[in-house]
């Protein structure tokens with residue numbers, strides 16, 4: 080057993096955990112991060128990097144251009160045959176999670192954090208003067224940062240969110256050249272009954288198709304990716320056109336189920352030693368493309384609290400943004416409201432901008 084007491088242990092090496100490790104190490108704190116994956120890996124994610132997320136990544140020393148980020152300047156709403164395009168009110172990017180998460184871990188290691196790869200944390204207990212976690216052995220620290228993202232640690236399970244029945248998928252595609260050209264610089268959001276899909280350009284001439292579908296829809300189409308895609312093509316000829324001649328880059332898509340969308344951590348009495356961040360603090364519906372900004376923002380807040388010896392943050396700072404996003408996400412699953420939304424956006428494309436603003440981390444909250 081290692082008898083040293085670290086200043087902080089971080090569980091999870093996604094954007095939240097890696098950013099926090101980076102900030103703690105930079106402030107001279109001894110920080111040990113545990114990541115269960117042994118190396119770079121893909122994640123179910125639309126990979127839309129909002130202006131706020133991009134700002135945090137730069138603050139942490141990442142050069143987005145150097146990492147292969149592609150600019151996204153417009154959003155195109157697709158439903159059935161209709162398409163409405165409007166310019167985003169802010170610059171955004173498409174950046175591979177495999178690349179981004181790895182660059183953040185490297186930045187944390189460069190600043191002196193100890194990164195322990197391929198180690199799964201099994202439990203985390205809070206005591207009077209320390210936290211103790213069990214991984215490949217017991218480890219003690221003055222503070223713990225819980226950043227396991229989509230996965231709950233035993234004993235620290237999040238309650239259900241407001242939307243719990245969505246299955247998420249991600250697949251990289253190579254589009255036909257004319258369709259790839261039409262997609263360049265755009266994030267396309269396809270609305271279909273029971274879910275929505277995002278399509279945007281990705282590095283190496285590929286496109287990232289990331290979607291969520293209600294479980295009953297997935298069941299109805301026979302629980303197969305191919306039949307789900309056929310279903311989406313039937314729902315939207317515009318989407319079918321985009322996928323005409325496309326080839327899948329992976330044999331199977333990545334998938335995930337049971338995300339508690341709309342969850343916001345509320346602490347009656349704030350913990351002095353256990354800090355939640357990222358998806359363990361608050362989960363925003365995927366179509367907002369703001370999960371990474373929240374992960375990074377909460378990492379700055381949590382690291383600041385650990386450095387100053389303050390109690391843990393609860394999710395109130397994000398509650399308003401997440402409530403708005405969740406109401407919208409509930410509404411746009413319904414075919415009748417999808418029709419209304421698509422019609423309203425067609426008449427007033429500026430609505431998409433208003434929605435984008437209403438569901439973002441407020442600019443003034445950026446530390």
Ligand SMILES: Cc1cc2nc3c(=O)[nH]c(=O)nc-3n(C[C@H](O)[C@H](O)[C@H](O)COP(=O)(O)OP(=O)(O)OC[C@H]3O[C@@H](n4cnc5c(N)ncnc54)[C@H](O)[C@@H]3O)c2cc1C
Nearest residue numbers: 091093094095115125126127200228229247357358370371
């Ligand atoms: C379908 C879908 C699409 C999305 N699209 C976007 C988008 O386009 N833009 C955007 O900004 N956000 C998007 N998001 C949200 C975004 O992916 C998350 O908000 C973000 O990844 C949260 O970061 P995190 O660091 O909290 O968790 P994660 O990125 O999930 O990282 C957690 C890490 O912890 C590790 N881990 C878990 N358990 C353990 C353990 N016990 N021990 C050790 N390590 C452990 C995991 O391996 C993982 O690397 C999307 C989410 C979904 C589901």
